[in-house]
Amino acid sequence: MTIAIPPHAPHPWFGVEDDCLTIGGHSVVELAIQAGQTPFYVYDRGVMTRKVNELRAALPREVHVHYAMKANPMPAVVRHMLGLVDGLDVASAGEMQVALDAGAAPDLVSFAGPGKTDSELTRAAAAGITINIESEREIRVLAAIGARTGRRPRVAVRVNPDFELKTSGMKMGGGPKQFGIDAERVPEVLAAIGPLPLDFQGFHIFSGSQNLRAEAIVEAQQKSVALAARLAQHAPGPVRTLNIGGGFGIPYFPEERLLDVAPIAANLRALVPQVAQAMPGAQLVLELGRYLVGESGAYVCRVIDRKLSRGHVFLVCDGGLHHHLAASGNFGQVIRKNYPVVIGNRVQGTERESASVVGPLCTPLDLLADRMNLGRAREGDLVVVLQSGAYGLSSSPRAFLSHPPAVELLV
Ligand SMILES: *Cc1c(COP(=O)(O)O)cnc(C)c1O
Secondary structure (H helix, E strand, O other): OOEOOOOOOOEOOOEEEOOEEEEOOEEHHHHHHHHOOOOEEEEOHHHHHHHHHHHHHHOOOOEEEEEEHHHOOOHHHHHHHHOOOOEEEEOOHHHHHHHHHOOOOHHHEEEOOOOOOHHHHHHHHHHOOEEEEOOHHHHHHHHHHHHHHOOOOEEEEEEEOOOOOOOOOEEOOOOOOOOOEEHHHHHHHHHHHOOOOOEEEEEEOOOEEOEOOHHHHHHHHHHHHHHHHHHHOOOOOOOOEEEOOOOEOOOOOOOOOOOOOHHHHHHHHHHHHHHHHHOOOOEEEEEEOHHHHHHHEEEEEEEEEEEEEOOEEEEEEOOOOOOOHHHHOOOOOOOOOOOOEEEOOOOOOOOEEEEEEEOOOOOOOOEEEEEEEEEOOOOOOEEEEOOOOOOOHHHOOOOHHHOOOOEEEEO
16 A cells, blocks of 8 residues: 655555555564664665666666665665666765675776775775766876876766756756866866876766756756767777766655656667767766665654643654754755654554654754644654655764664665
């Protein structure tokens, strides 16, 4: 049964049995016992598998799908994803190590992110992964490593495009940015790379994240391919990979709906021959984090205290923004909106009420649901925040107020 939380989009991935939420076929009450504590995160590997398989079925065969690990770097999740996708994108040497420990072949791993330290660049070069160059300093450091070791580091040039992904949740390209090398400077950078001891792989163009409008993604992908085709004329060698980013969003908030990937797939089908013509032999890569894992996860905490303050119900829980900053609205939201939240053991409930779900931190920012219509909860009940498989635990200020950590389960 689909979980209905109007005005949120229906959640087709988890079930309800005896009014209890089920994840991967397990009741959330049983999962809390298995976890040994609340709060905890639980991720459903079956959902990840279906998301990847459904996307691959829609996309042209030539398009490679990579998993951007920072969305959810839990090692067990990374191992599971590795079996489903064509490569992993990491954003630090720490993530690189998790990817390699999971068994990823180095030539399937790429490393993007500003401010890579000399140590990170040295480690990445030694591992033989592809490094997406974000600055001229990185070129200098990597060329010195190549000269010193006699082994040419594999590099791709990350381009800060001269356009933006429209209506994107987070803009990561266009205008002045700390990411990548400005498109207009790339030709001279490519000329500089030519004679250096570097193994040129191609381009990386990532323009944004969390977009639910297919037309905007289509437009960004068309512009990315056109930009890469122009830059390829200046490349010091064949373009082997063209990574055009991702930006695919999932519905979090009231009135948001699922992204329609059909027009994106149709557009990619048209782009594949263009890429083949302008960059023969180049692999076209999409890198996605949130879209592949975001819907698979839930954050579960327990109601410690049910309080009435001037007619308003507060469910005070043992979890909050220290484990789930994004659900509190403090991770890139301009106006705070509610994530989909249910009482896990009273999804419908015999009665319903308007209640706010808050955490134990001494700040009014610690809010997981603001005046939401929920099954009437009692102390000891479980509060579940859906759409929590990406940018959950790892992007939260876990040390803030020194409460116990959350655990993570993959089922
Ligand atoms: C964060 C990031 C991604 C993943 O973005 P999602 O919105 O989670 O799909 C992909 N590529 C790069 C370079 C990133 O920094």
